Amino acid sequence: MPLKSSFCYSVALATVATATLAPVASAATFNFSYTSSLGTITATVDGTLQPDNNTVFVSSISNTTFNGSPAPALPLVGPFFGGLAPEAVLSLDGAGLDFVACNTTNCIDGFGFLPPNAIVGNTTDLFASGSAYGSVNELFVLANYSLTPAGTPTVPEPATVLGLLSVAGVGLLCKGRKLEG
Template sequence: MIRNLLVAALLAGSATVADAAQWNFSYVASVGTISGQIDGTLQGDANTIFVSSLSGLQFNGTPGPALPFLASASSVVGGIPGPPALSLDGSANNILACSTDTVSSGCTSDGFAFVPAGFFAPPPVFFSGPAYGGAFFESYNAANWSITPAAIPEPSSWTMLIAGFGLVGAVVRRRQVVTRAA
C-alpha cells in the first residue's frame, strides 16, 4: 500500500515545465520602463526569438495599448526582409511593434521599436510612441534589457499531474475501505 502511494506521489510530482514559448521582458529607456510578454519561437542559436505576438504591455507599470502589428525594424527601415526578433542577451533586437496597421510606413501610430546598428547611425537605437514614453531615436543599451522565460506547463504535464492526484485519491479511498472492513 505504501508502494502504491509512493508511485502515485512520484507520478503527480513528475510534471515538468516545457521549453518556454513565452518570455517576460522589460527595457529601461531614458523615458521609463516598457515591459510585457513575448510569444515566439527560440531559434537554434539559443539566443534569438522570432516574435509572433506581444501581450500585457506596460509603460512604467501602466497598461499600454496593444501592439498587434509586428515587423522587423530592418525590413521597414532598410528593406532587409526578416521576421521581428528579440534576443535573450539584448544584442540582436530587431522589432517594430505598432498599435495600428501602419508597420509598412514606419509605425506612424503608437508603438515602439528596437532598430539594429547601421540603419540610422552606428549604434542601435530605440524609439517609442506617446503611450510608451515618446523616446525619439535614443541609443539602445543592451544592459537595460531583461528577459526571462515564463513558466508554462505542457498539456501533458497537466494530464500527468491530474492523473497522479487521481491515483493518490484512489489509493487513499481504497485504504479507507480496507480499514473499515477490518
C-alpha cells in the same frame, strides 16, 4: 545477427541520432522589459526560440505596460523599417535586435529596436517609442534590457513531432521484422 536485423538496428540508431541531435526551434513565452530615459515598458512576448538558444523570432506581444500602467495593445510586430531580418527579432542577450511593435499598420504608437546599419548613418543600436511609451529616440542601453523565458516551451516544433514519429515507425518496422524471422 541476420542481415535484416542488423540493417533494422542500423536504421533505428540513425533515426534516433538524427531525431535527438538535430537542433530545433521551440515556441515559448518570454517576459520582456526595457527601461528608456522616460520609463519602463514590460510585456509578454510569444515567439520561437531558435536553435542558437538566444535568438527569438517574435510572433506576438501582449500585456504591455508603461511605468506600471496598462499601455495600448500592440497587435502588429515585425522588423524595424523592414530592417535586416525577415522576422521581428529579440534575443535573450540583447544582441541583434530588429523589432517593432505597433498599434496600427501606420505604427502610430508602439516601440522598437533598430539594429546598426539598418539605415544609412546608423552605426549603433537604437531604441524608439511613440507617445504612449514615452516618445523617445535614443541609444539602446543593454543594461536596461531583459528578455527571459516565462516557462517551458508551449508547442512542440514539427521537426520534433516528425522525429518522434520516425522513431516509432522504425520501432514498429523492427518489431515486424523480428516476428517474421
